[in-house]
Amino acid sequence: MNILTEKQRTEKAEKIADTALQLFQTRSFGSITMSQIAAKSGVGKGTLFNYFETKENIFMRLLLSGYQDYFENLIQDFQKLPSQVSVEEFSNFMINQTQYLIRDKSVLVRLNALRAPVLEGRANMDQTLAGRQVLYETSQRLGQVISEHVTFISKSEASHLFIVQSAIISGLMNMMGLDEFDHEQLSPKFTDFKINLETDAIQTLKFYLTGFFASKKQ
Amino acid sequence: MNILTEKQRTEKAEKIADTALQLFQTRSFGSITMSQIAAKSGVGKGTLFNYFETKENIFMRLLLSGYQDYFENLIQDFQKLPSQVSVEEFSNFMINQTQYLIRDKSVLVRLNALRAPVLEGRANMDQTLAGRQVLYETSQRLGQVISEHVTFISKSEASHLFIVQSAIISGLMNMMGLDEFDHEQLSPKFTDFKINLETDAIQTLKFYLTGFFASKKQ
Amino acid sequence: MNILTEKQRTEKAEKIADTALQLFQTRSFGSITMSQIAAKSGVGKGTLFNYFETKENIFMRLLLSGYQDYFENLIQDFQKLPSQVSVEEFSNFMINQTQYLIRDKSVLVRLNALRAPVLEGRANMDQTLAGRQVLYETSQRLGQVISEHVTFISKSEASHLFIVQSAIISGLMNMMGLDEFDHEQLSPKFTDFKINLETDAIQTLKFYLTGFFASKKQ
Amino acid sequence: MNILTEKQRTEKAEKIADTALQLFQTRSFGSITMSQIAAKSGVGKGTLFNYFETKENIFMRLLLSGYQDYFENLIQDFQKLPSQVSVEEFSNFMINQTQYLIRDKSVLVRLNALRAPVLEGRANMDQTLAGRQVLYETSQRLGQVISEHVTFISKSEASHLFIVQSAIISGLMNMMGLDEFDHEQLSPKFTDFKINLETDAIQTLKFYLTGFFASKKQ
DNA sequence: AATGAATGAGGTTTCATTCAT
């Protein structure tokens, strides 16, 4: 166990982060304690702080690596597509992705909402920026791949599009649950306040893409 | 001073909430302490808790009353308009409102992002729901007024539209600052990550409204 | 309980310090924990840190106030004596005091041994120096009173004499227990290493005083 | 490198202890960390614990071997002296030794002050007692040699005298620095609190020896 | 009603010590 390779170190960090992620699936950032993460990870509290300076750093890493993985997968997915993809096909792809993000990656979106108001205040800047740099590069590669497959969209626009996609989901998620309180369903339903995340996100994104491509074709 | 009138009590609560609001203009929820709010309000720390059960309650109140005021003003504004308003005029109105929210009411949007993940866990449910009930009724009145002025949009749709509007702004705000860290500008700019809140929000809302009205006209 | 008077605050601090003192009677500085002090004082751990920045501060206070009390009592005792006291009577007085320090105030001497190597590194400098200033003034008054009663000894010399007295006791105490290990008596007795604190301290002080007064009379 | 000779093992232990000693010249026991000792020794942190069960063991060894060397040297020095040494010559010898201890072996004296309150609680008893046994025997030999050279002092008395000598120096050292705080000189000088270690120790020892020999001659 | 002292939960930090390799 003498000297850990970078890989081993990374794996351990991932194990810890993974535990945090599991806790975050069902609980809020504020209600998760470092002691819980340590206990559930099967490591000592001291070890936690060997790997992550602060609680915020753990979640910042989850955010960055979550998006990193997501973007990498998107690149893979895209590279499997035929060389030319129509605007409609691309829109459908984006819509499917939206559904996927919502169904399977909602923690990512929840983490997004914490980034500026909660995490950045106490996360390590250098680590965060290093991660963000890598993520940006991945995002650029993704944009590149998309622009190669889809006429009417540049690398920059494609890269930016995923920011907008996350914004739409994240924003709708922020506004969700007005018919609940702290995840408890309320009897007097505030029907018109109610967000149906999947439906509303897809619709909003559809409108956005339609508007976007319409503006390009002019 | 042993027994306060309802008015005195409300005024004091408002003074406290107002102080919290001022602090929230420039700082994050987590970095604002009850001691600071007490000191800046000119009351004792204990007094805070005579008026608000928890820190979260203060901010929940700011959220609810902020939207309450905003919706009331919208109703007023709308009632001044001619009896019929075209879709285009209505869209412009919404865009102006978006700009207004961003420029002058950004705290409202920031509070929105805190509601579910931070505030609800520790805010008083009954008070929150009472406020939300009032807000919902106001929102319904607003929807009513709008549906009376604008063909093609029902009361429910109008009411819901403001949720979507907030979602769009809130979501984009969540994704802002990827070219900053904790409000410090970064030298290597992540250009394609960068959100221009006003431009992007207006564009997204425009696309949304276009799509929305297009779907209605079919 | 609203605003504590200086006196109340001092009393609370004393209660805490007193608990620490009791623990220190039978245990070492290192083995006493802040949690123990809190629990035994009947106050919360937070309160401890309201009153004492660090564990070392608690013990520094014990040292300073212990000597403060001791010197004050000495002044009182001395003022009760006839206006002139012979060298021999004074020597006897010092020897009795030595016995008293050893029997009843040994913690003071033990604290002395911690001061420089342990406490100063983490005790609050300003507080410590304020306490030391007061102590110095008391020591000066004590020296003054003594010099008034005893020919052949100046204020400065008298004041300094108590430092030497503590040094002798403290030094012998440091060398004690070489026939023990961690307060457990050993079977193979290192007879010539053995310090009999009272006997040795009194003898050493006697020699010192004899030498001191002899040097004055020349 | 799997099996070390006894010599290799001893040398490594000495290298570690030596490093600890060097650090202790300028810093306190508490502020020296095992990591620092490891790094400065050029060995791994774990290796430290192959050679010394605890941090306290390292310093206990320094104390014991330091005194061991010191006593051995004294025996050597004494054996070089003429067969009969006058009380005055012996006193001068002791005073020179005092100066030597203070100037060149002050760490020994500082370690003495740690022994009971800090080290014994966590040092290995058997090792410590073995070392102390050897030291005691050396001290007895030293006492023997002295008693052979100096009339009026027995082996036991001579052996014990070195304990008193260390006590005097150690005690005065404990009381030093009342005109400093954590080794920083203070501007308002507490003149009468000030210990001049060499002067005060020599004077005190002189008085002690004078008194001691006076009591023998009666 | 108003207050600030008291509280305790939990994050952070340091470090001697243990342990797997």
Place this chain on the structure above:
DNA sequence: GATGAATGAAACCTCATTCAT
């Protein structure tokens, strides 16, 4: 035997919240 990662104990610290007056 050597190593550094892992560990846990305890200091330290902040802060929302409680409570006695």
